[in-house]
Amino acid sequence: QVQLVESGGGLVQPGGSLGLSCAGSKITFSIYDMGWYRQAPGKQRELVALITSSGTTNYADSVKGRFTVSRNNAKKTVYLQMNSLKQEDTAVYYCNARLEPYNYWGQGTQVTVSS
16 A cells, blocks of 8 residues: 655744655656645645656745755655745645556644744
8 A cells, every 4th residue: 555654743933944755665766747735724735846767857836945945866855945935835744656547645744833
């Protein structure tokens, strides 16, 4: 059974930085497009950053220039480095692996930006 396990969430002050990791198991990680999504209370889940199997990256406009997504296929891990965090970045962050028709999600990790 495919598993995606996120780690690295927590509480950080505005302007601070935080790094998230998502480790996959029982998955041919390198052929999947990997995404980071987030869901704030009362809002829909939204795509934050995507890195394709070929390494192409895309970001939501709200995080461009502040967040960086990367992957290490040998470790079956995708990362999200978040800098200059804002209160509006507060959400549960989810890791996603997609290769149609397969679509897997992690359990999520809470990121809270507050002073």
